[in-house]
Amino acid sequence: MSRLVVSLVVLLVIIVGALFFFAGRATEKPVTRIEKAVELGNLAS
Template identity: 60%
Template sequence: MSRLIVALIVILVVLVGGLFFLAGRETKKEPVRMEKVVPLENLAK
């Protein structure tokens, strides 16, 4: 096999492995509670 084909196969295997690694990561975050001041004019409508 030529070096070009071997290099393409290695790059393809690395890319597919990286995709599976990123897909399997746990990225769950807890929601952050934010309090915001609401003017009374907006509530009167």
């Protein structure tokens, strides 16, 4: 009986660890682009 409980606890720990691992990988920051305002006079030259 205790072997079954230990096996279930180990399996639960592995599943929870995998969930945290994949949740951490999914939070990658998207690439942000910053556009600079340019005066129209600079474009004509």
